[in-house]
Amino acid sequence: MSAGFAVSTSTAWRYVNGPSTRWADRSPNLGAVLSRACRDRLGYLILHGTLICD
Numbered sequence: 001m002s003a004g005f006a007v008s009t010s011t012a013w014r015y016v017n018g019p020s021t022r023w024a025d026r027s028p029n030l031g032a033v034l035s036r037a038c039r040d041r042l043g044y045l046i047l048h049g050t051l052i053c054d
Helices: 009-026 030-039
Strands: 044-047 050-053
Touching: 030 044
Parallel strands: none
Antiparallel strands: 044 050
């Protein structure tokens, strides 16, 4: 698709990889998520489409 708009392949991949890297940097780690869930006494979590029940 990038060829149709005269965009180089490396630039297209930069647009794909850039935002996801920034989102990953801002997201909490798994340990922090599980600790918060226990602290808040949540009955279940859905992480990456997987149901985790207490």
